Amino acid sequence: MPIASDWTVNKVGFDYRHPPEFCIDRPGGSGDFLMLYFTVPVLLHDLSGTREHPSDTCILYGPGFKQWYRGAHRQGLANHWCHFGGHGAAAWVKRCRLAVNRATQPVQLQALPPLFHALEREFLRREPCWHEACIALTQQILIAFARGSTMTDRPATTPRLSELAVALRDLRAQVHRDLERRWTIPEMARRVHLSPSRFAHLYRRFFGASPLDDLIAARIERARWLLSSGTVSVKEAAAESGFTDLHYFSRCFRRRVGCAPSRYDRSSQAALMKAM
Structure with a gap:
């Protein structure tokens, strides 16, 4: 899809901090998508109503949905955010099967702050191809959000299984980088501290094929x-x-x-x- 003609990045904020009385209240939304990553506990409105959520909560508000949030416990608000829109953006959200208007606590959030920081820098500096760079960074943010949310929303997934999924993905990347090595199932299993049978079962579950x-x-x-x-x-x-x-x-x-x-x-x- 064309990336510049049907996708707009409208406004960006990295590590914004607000006093306890600050509150966002947009009954009809903002007319575009709003991606938020809160670094402190937050009170917010989503599909399940208005309630408190812990730090490291993310939400992707869709166009037309009520946006309401403020810091919890009168402690102020701190977050990263990005407004974006366009047909290309809507298609991307649908393609990635992103949860819209629902607060989540994705895993592996360490990638998000540097991406928001880079996005704000590109948005403010307006160097050549800044618009394309902003779109690419917004896409990376959404991909990180989608992957983290998928790992927590998968049926029968526990925190331990989420940890193992990360460990097995890291191992698979290592194996594929070093194909000349004489890999064995017991050796791969030892590297992620699993028995060979448990390792083979989880590997097939995560990647759809046996390790061999x-x-x-x-x-x-x-x-x-x-x-x-x-x-x-x-x-x-x-x-x-x-x-x-x-x-x-x-x-x-x-x-x-x-x-x-x-x-x-x-x-x-x-x-x-x-x-x-």
Whole structure:
């Protein structure tokens, strides 16, 4: 979608602080989306009514919905915020399945303050391409909000499972960065302090594949990328992708890609990518 013509960033605030008597009361909303991240306890109105929420509460108000909030316990208000709108913004909110007009306490909020800070800087400095930069940063904020909210809203998810989800994602990133290493299920399980069986169960739950299938798929993708360069031999591609047995590599490659690695070149890759 075009990012500049159908998305506007209207106003931004980073680490705004207000006295105890300060209160926002907009019965008809602000006419655009308002993303808020409160760093102190807050009284606010959302779909469930008006009540107190703890610090690190976030809410995305939609256009036309009543906006009402103030600091709890007469202690004042502190928050980061951003007003944005446009058809592109509305489509993005829908695409990310963001909770609108509902206060949440997402996990992994450490990414949000630097993003709000960078957004305010771009908005105020108005350097070349500032509008595009503001849209990109707003999108990153919404993605961080969506991911954190999804982890807390998932059925049967506990704080412990949320922690394990983070640990397994970090482990998966490490494994995929170091595919030449001879990874085993017991070793991966030890790194996240789980038994091999529990690790395999949770891995499939979070990523939709077993640890071994996911590892082989990543190695095959690495081999495809290497072979597409036209300068790497099949033996070299296998070794650099973590396969120690050339025959096993050829069988896995043929099963997943549909042709032998020796027949895989730039033209076959382009055709296969179109078919995916």
